[in-house]
Amino acid sequence: MASHEQTSGASSGWLPDLLFTQGKFVAGTALFCDDQGKIVRLSREANDLANARRLPSRAILPGLVNTHSHTFQRVIRGRTEHRSKADRDTFWTWREKMYQAAARLSPEDIYQGARMAFVEMALTGITTVGEFHYLHHQADGTPYTDPLLTNKLVIQAAREVGLRIALLRTAYVRSGFQQPPDPGQTRFITHDPEEFAAGCEELDRWAAEKYPAGTVQVGVAPHSIRACQLDYFRQVDAYARRKKCPVHVHVSEQPAENEQCQAEHGATPIALFAREGFLSDRFTAIHAIHITGEEVRLLAKHRARVCACPTSERDLGDGAVPARQLLRAGVPVGLGSDSQVQIDLLEDARLLEYHLRMQSLERLILAPDPEGPGTLANRLFAAATRSGAESLEIGDAELREGSFADFFTVDLQDPSVADPDPETLLTNIVFSAERTAIREVYVGGKQIVAHGRHHAQEETVRDFVQVQQRIW
Numbered sequence: 045m046a047s048h049e050q051t052s053g054a055s056s057g058w059l060p061d062l063l064f065t066q067g068k069f070v071a072g073t074a075l076f077c078d079d080q081g082k083i084v085r086l087s088r089e090a091n092d093l094a095n096a097r098r099l100p101s102r103a104i105l106p107g108l109v110n111t112h113s114h115t116f117q118r119v120i121r122g123r124t125e126h127r128s129k130a131d132r133d134t135f136w137t138w139r140e141k142m143y144q145a146a147a148r149l150s151p152e153d154i155y156q157g158a159r160m161a162f163v164e165m166a167l168t169g170i171t172t173v174g175e176f177h178y179l180h181h182q183a184d185g186t187p188y189t190d191p192l193l194t195n196k197l198v199i200q201a202a203r204e205v206g207l208r209i210a211l212l213r214t215a216y217v218r219s220g221f222q223q224p225p226d227p228g229q230t231r232f233i234t235h236d237p238e239e240f241a242a243g244c245e246e247l248d249r250w251a252a253e254k255y256p257a258g259t260v261q262v263g264v265a266p267h268s269i270r271a272c273q274l275d276y277f278r279q280v281d282a283y284a285r286r287k288k289c290p291v292h293v294h295v296s297e298q299p300a301e302n303e304q305c306q307a308e309h310g311a312t313p314i315a316l317f318a319r320e321g322f323l324s325d326r327f328t329a330i331h332a333i334h335i336t337g338e339e340v341r342l343l344a345k346h347r348a349r350v351c352a353c354p355t356s357e358r359d360l361g362d363g364a365v366p367a368r369q370l371l372r373a374g375v376p377v378g379l380g381s382d383s384q385v386q387i388d389l390l391e392d393a394r395l396l397e398y399h400l401r402m403q404s405l406e407r408l409i410l411a412p413d414p415e416g417p418g419t420l421a422n423r424l425f426a427a428a429t430r431s432g433a434e435s436l437e438i439g440d441a442e443l444r445e446g447s448f449a450d451f452f453t454v455d456l457q458d459p460s461v462a463d464p465d466p467e468t469l470l471t472n473i474v475f476s477a478e479r480t481a482i483r484e485v486y487v488g489g490k491q492i493v494a495h496g497r498h499h500a501q502e503e504t505v506r507d508f509v510q511v512q513q514r515i516w
């Protein structure tokens with residue numbers, strides 16, 4: 045029997061060469077989980093080691109958490125790297141192309157795009173995703189017969205692929221302050237905040253009935269202060285406080301957004317959110333690139349979080365997230381694939397540091413002090429795991445008793461790794477591992493990737509290619 049096949053039965057155990065727990069790799073330790081997918085013990089007992097499935101030349105690490113994703117944008121990959129008619133191509137000209145694609149997608153296309161993105165996530169070791177979903181209605185703004193149709197399809201796609209998902213249901217109301225309506229945004233818009241909140245409530249009820257506890261979370265996402273005006277934002281925030289659910293918001297991705305907010309409210313977005321009482325440990329600012337030192341202080345004061353999306357931000361020319369100031373102030377920073385130009389959270393982790401190196405002509409910018417605990421790789425890996433799980437309030441991103449058995453394996457003989465040394469391995473993985481090194485992925489003890497392939501990979505790619513041929 046092959047050594048990495050799907051598991052079943054009351055208790056499953058795995059014995060890799062090395063296992064990452066409590067910030068370091070340990071040898072001679074097996075991981076066991078129950079039939080609910082929870083870790084029941086990490087064991088060094090001889091009997092347990094003999095009974096666990098041996099994973100030779102493998103390291104086990106906790107699954108990665110992709111905190112910010114728009115799966116439908118997977119369809120524009122390869123289609124935005126040419127000049128438009130504008131004098132300068134920027135985030136805003138890219139957005140026009142993205143809107144053109146968004147208008148063409150049927151619910152079936154949205155589902156297939158989501159499946160494709162989620163399979164690719166699984167192949168890179170991602171076990172939990174936060175999907176910031178705003179394609180709610182038909183292209184002309186008419187709701188579907190089931191107004192929650194596309195929300196449900198995206199959740200369904202994640203569960204079929206095997207990922208945990210936090211669906212961040214997005215409130216989108218307008219083009220911007222004193223801006224005429226943009227037809228490209230029509231299908232995103234829900235005019236009535238009460239109707240929006242009722243939809244969240246209904247989606248939460250539907251997911252709780254349909255899926256096991258801990259697999260689906262429903263949060264809210266006022267899209268941005270540009271797209272969701274203040275009175276509406278207040279109502280969405282009030283709903284989130286009642287429900288005790290996560291709140292994700294695009295914040296200061298581009299300077300123009302700050303200028304509009306300043307003109308409308310006399311404050312930059314985070315300063316405004318602090319004034320309104322929106323900031324809390326349930327609040328995650330997506331991007332938070334063009335922010336002031338005072339705004340960093342406000343995020344820290346209210347224990348709010350940030351999610352950086354470096355592969356997407358470099359593609360869009362957004363700028364670099366000021367992670368040095370954020371981490372110094374104690375603001376947790378997670379990571380997201382955002383526009384899906386690449387799906388590789390380890391690349392996002394290294395870019396969080398590399399963008400700052402290119403700006404400052406220094407090295408080891410996010411590294412702890414030499415006397416401090418952990419390493420730079422520990423910090424970046426925490427951004428790719430624990431920070432995301434805390435922000436989305438789903439999954440555990442830690443391998444310890446009581447946590448979900450969500451993990452991936454790295455082949456210690458992959459040419460990009462070739463390193464069995466537990467002291468250097470995490471740094472090697474975070475800075476240099478290629479996707480070829482990721483061989484098996486498990487969510488709740490259930491295998492979804494074997495030998496570097498997802499069980500539904502072939503049909504997912506085939507169906508997605510058909511969507512692409514139809515819409516382009």
Ligand SMILES: [Zn+2]
Pocket residue numbers: 112114176294330382383
């Ligand atoms: Zn985004």
